[in-house]
Amino acid sequence: MMKKTMKQYSFASQLKSLAVVFGVALTFASCAKEDVVQNPTNKEGDNDKNLTTFVAGDEAKTRTSLDYNSSDFSWEAGDYIYVKDDDGVMRKSTNAPTQKVASFKYKVPGKFTEHTSYKVYYLGKNSNGSQVTISANQTQTAPDNTEHFGTVGDYGTATATGAVGGSIFSFQLEHQPAYLVFQPYTSNTILRNCYLTKVEVTSDNDIAETYSVNTTTGALDASAGTGSKQIVLTTSGSSTNPNGFPLTNSAANVTTNGAYMVIKPGTHILKVRYWVKDEATNVEGTITKTLPATAYASNTYYDMTANLNVRDYDGDHYYMWDAQEQYWKDYEWTRHLSGNTGQPTLNNNSSPNYPQSNSDVSRWYNESYPGYGVSNPATHSSCKDLPNANEMSWYCVYGDPRWDGDELWTTMGHLYKGGMWFKKKAVLQAExxxxxxxxxxxxxxxxxxxxxxxxxxxxxxxxLPSAADANKYFYLPALGYYYSGQLNLVGDGGYYWSSSAYPWGSSGAYNLNFFSGYVYVGSNYRSYGFRAEALQ
Incomplete structure (x- = not known):
């Protein structure tokens, strides 16, 4: 399961005093290594009197892409900075790194002679100098790689300091977003053959946003109407990882499949859907984790480790209505009987060894019928404690059913998806x-x-239910049913017995069933092999 308490690492660090440079850098307080200031590839500015020098020095945590293991950032090719000059004009540096570097010397045009400090902005790679957007659609091409940060909304600010009239200042960039580091793992043999194709995060409030530079205050203000409560990080489709990131690890390993997302800081309830795909069968679906409200601080990254597993539903809960024993008693699929003698595990497969008459006493349905219009509840353990027909009707009408065609699960050794979310009994009662x-x-x-x-x-x-409401719902998988020994509609329809018999005849009993577009409570023949399971 995803950790409820996630490790936090501050990006903030102590500013290294550079008496003769306007320095940009990024270090963790725990990082003691010193970076060597490098001259930019474009050397036009060292002696140019019209440019002010901004040097990215030894602040290993304030650059723009993260090395997870060393906790160091680097400046990437195309990382420009902006500085507000004496005339209040936002000035863009004339140069930028052409490759990943630990430090860099920037040159900025404009007038910087009247003050000892200036506001500095890093606005990512796609900015026009006035705004930056934390994107709702982010893409990472390789595991444990953060080169996409600059294109998906990473940004930072700083106050540069120096001498009045000086040509060189120093500053420490402080990143403003929060960062999620997804590290999925699994011991499930089916999932270990799958790939992580994307991570979908939904919040109870905005986690993507556009920020505009306030020309009066210098602050970066959220722009009204630009937010989004969902971010999708795509990890498939690149030339190096066309299928996505592997899930071959049984413990968290950022090198194998570490996926990084930039989000708006704040207190969020997050619902994380890990999209995985089996390339062999072409089945793609989700595994969902929901996290409680957590304060995600700016300039901080969070380890989102998640043990990916899918809910496995046994084959032992198919019954004729109120039978004493399950539909396939003594012929369970786990016995691995030869030929087609045992319980079918795939749609449209059949076996002759199903209950065919009341001579099969333990597996045959309850034939009780006390008379027209007389209540006739189940009496055997399979169905007597299930919701009655009245109770099931409330789930149908007021349970706000939501079809989920993506959530993955397994039954009888096979991977499926498809099911319905309903409001829990306690929620219905409260309403x-x-x-x-x-x-x-x-x-x-x-x-x-x-x-x-x-x-x-x-x-x-x-x-689906929102992130804020997710804990109010429970999930019923579309486990199909058996009829005349044949398995039908697994992944497409759900059929669940109630404890109530049909009151106007001896052949039927109430059940709840659903498909992708509807939910129904009514009567079916007691001889069907529906699921007999309690509802939450």
Missing amino acids: NHYDTEKSADNTTDLRTTYKDYNNTNSSITSG
Whole structure:
């Protein structure tokens, strides 16, 4: 599971005094190594009286791409800086590194003679000098690589200091975003053959933003209407990693698949969806982790380690209605019986060894029928403690069902996706939308009067519960059903028994079933092999 408490590392460091330079640098306080100031490749400015010198010195943590293991940043090719001069004009440096370097000497035009300090901005690679955007779409081409920072919204500010009338100043850049370092791992043999194709992060508030330079205050202010609550970091599609990052590691390893995301600092509830793909089967889906509200500070990176596993659902909970034993008792798929004699594990496969009459006493459905309009609850352990038909109707109508066609899970040795999110019982009760004695119309008792409920609201396919509301919902997988010994619709439909029999005849019982566009509570033949599982 993703760690609830994540390690934090401050990017802030002590400014190294450079008496004769306007220096830019980035170090952690724990980093003692000294960087050697290098002359820029473009040497036009050393003796140019019209330019002021800005040197990136030995602040190993304030550059623009991060070396995770050494905790050092580097300046990347194309990293320009901007400085506000005596006339209030934002001036762009005339030069920038042409390759990754530990330090750099910048040259900036403009008037810098009246003050001992000036505001310095690093606004990333795509800025026009007036604003910077933390992008909602970020791309990383290789594991443990942060060269994309400059194009997806990394930015920083500093106050440069020097002598009045001097031509050289020094400063320490302080990065303003927060940084998430995703480090997924897995011991699941199916997932270890998959690749991480992207990381999708959704928040209860904005985590992507455009900031504009306030020409009066010098501050970087969030621009109204530019924010986004979601950021997608793509890790596939590059020439070096076309399939994405590998998931071959059983412990967190930033070298194997470390993925870095730049986000807006602040207190966020984050829902992280790891997208993984099995190239052999072409199945792609998500594994979701939800984190509680956490304060993500600027100039700080957070280790987001996550043990990726998928929920595995056994094959032992398919029953005829209120049967004493499961549908495939003595023929379970785990016995690995020869031929087609055992429990089918793939859609449209069948076996003759299913319960075919009431002579198969333990696996056959409960045939009880006390009479028309008489309540007829389940009596065996398989179904007697399941929600009754009235209770199921509330999940259908007021459970705000949301189809999820991406969340991955396994059953009987195979990988699937497809299921429905419903509000939990406790949430429905708190909203006064739950009753054992009456169904969702607040009048009909389905145990004695037949009625069905059908929800086809467009909200079912409108998207998943928000990050803030995720803990109010539970997930039901589309585990399909058995009929006449054949497995059907795994990954497409869910069929779940209630504890209530059909009140107007002896052949049926209530159940909850769903597909991608609808949820239904009604009656089906008791001989179907539906799932018998409690709802949350």
